[in-house]
Amino acid sequence: MLLSRYEWVIAKRYLLPGKGEGFIFLVASISLVAVMLGVAALIVVMSVMNGFRAELFDKIVGLNGHAVIQGYGGRLPDWRELLDETRETEGVVSASPLIEQPLLTTFNGRVEAVLVRGMLVPDILNNDTLDGKTVAGDLARLEPGAGRVGIGSRLATTLGAQVGSQITVINPQGRTTPFGTVPREISYEVAAIFEVGVYDYDKAFVIMPMEDAQTLLLLGDQIGMIELKTIDPENVGNILEPLLPKVAERGVITDWKSMNASLFETLQVERVVMFVILSIIILVAVFNILSSLIMLVRAKTRDIAILRTMGATRASLTRIFVVVGTSIGSLGIVAGIILGLIAIYFRQNVINFVQMLTGQNLWDPSIRFLTELPARTDPMEVLGIAMLALLFSFLATLYPAYKAASTDPVQVLRYE
Known part of the structure; x- marks a missing residue:
């Protein structure tokens, strides 16, 4: 909005408190702080919700792929031919054989439910989710037939195991004897302990070479599934459609949307709800701008009448008060963006400090899946919030500006 020089002078004058206008200035300051807090809260919450979705997507999809071809009965025979056909499908970036089975493990008398995951050694070493997440030992020590495994950090803590410990994995479907089925028990050395940051994975995963998993589960040369990654996770259904006839007789294709539908839909609903609620907070804050401008117009009625007699137009007065109100809102927005970004940067420190003061665990990974509060700020989203x-803020200025422009100098100055 372009203002003339005198309009800028008057607007700046009205932004500062005059004699007897301390209360109006206080209300305007409260308005600025309220807008700042509303904008900061909205930026922080939206960034955290984005971070949740991004972190969960990266880690869940990183370990489970964008889709899996799962054999009927948990077994996929003649999988090498299907694996080659899958890799040749347009849009498929990678395809890896995989075995995944819930079993039991024991160490020093402690028994825990685990999810045994058999992968080819190159796939283990090149997995983006596992890369750099080893907290002890080395995943490179995993070799077929060596009897070594990698386990999650929370599972290691629960069992009391460490690198070099011998844990026993129990497969209930063991060998059949005249007295019944004897569970199959095989001991493995813990070669590495990893922490991917997702509680459910860190407390249950036991990763081993695929050949060892086949031996443990008595699968022979069969596998359980083929894990796929595509060029576009959002369009995974259309990319894998040509594979459906080839897979139909042997198994089913399940993509990441189906496997985690409830989780990601819940996050999306919460994201929308939080945006609406916090937008209402900003709306309430700008009502303070409306209140302060109304009081300012009433306090400056005589000044406005004099300006009108000196030739100031209605449009000029409208512009002046619109600029005053939007200036308050703009300062609050800028301060809110700065405060929000600072809060996001120090988010984990803030949580730790509050936990120290209250003695309460505000971030339980067993409930919230992730070990740390995530955040991912979208610049376009910040711009949209601003x-x-x-x-x-602009809409809040329209009524006071209209009242100021409608001032009748004759009525105001009649008895002056």
Whole structure:
């Protein structure tokens, strides 16, 4: 909005408190702080919700792929031919054989439910989710037939195991004897302990070479599934459609959307709800701008009448008060963005500090899946929040500006 020089002078004058206008300035300051807090809260919450979705997607999809071809009965025979056909499908980046089976493990008398995951050694070493997440030992020590495994950090803590410990994995479907089925028990050395940051994985995963998993589960040369990654996770269904006829007789294709539908839909609903609720907070904050401008117009009625007699137009007065109100809102928006980004940067420190003061665990990984509070700020989303707050601030100025422009100098100055 372009203002003339005198309009800028008057607008700046009205932004500062005059004699007897301390209360109006206080209300305007409260308005600025309220807008700042509303914008900061909205940026922090939206960034955290984005971070949740991104972290869960990266780690869940990183270990489970964008889709899996799962054999009927948990077994996929003649899988090498299907694996080659899958890799040749347009849009498929990688395809890896995989065995995954819930079993039991024991160490020093402690028994825990685990999820045994058999992978080819190159796939283990090149997995982006596992890369750099080893906290002890080395996944490179995993070799077919060597009797070594990698386990999650929380599973290691629960069992009391460490690198070099011998844990026993129990397969209930063991050998059949005249007295019944005897569970199959095989001891493995813990070669590595990893922490991917997802509680459910860190407390249950036991990773071993695929050949060892086949021996443990008595699968022979069969596998359980083929894990796929595509060029576009959001379009995974269309990419894998040509594979459906080839897989139909042997298994089913399940993509990441189906496997984690409830989780990601819940996050999306919470994201929308939080955005609406916090937008209402900003709306309430700009009502303070409306209140302060109304009081300012009433306090400056005589000044406005004099300006009108000196030739100031209605449009000029409208612009002045619109600029005053939007300036308050703009300062609050800028301060809110700065405060929000600072809060995001120090988010984990804030949580740790509050936990120290209250003695309460505010971030239980067993409930919230992730070990740390994630955040991912979207610049376009921040811009959208700023524009929304600026729009609310602008709308709040229209009524006071209209009242100022409608001032009748004759009525005001009649008895002066």
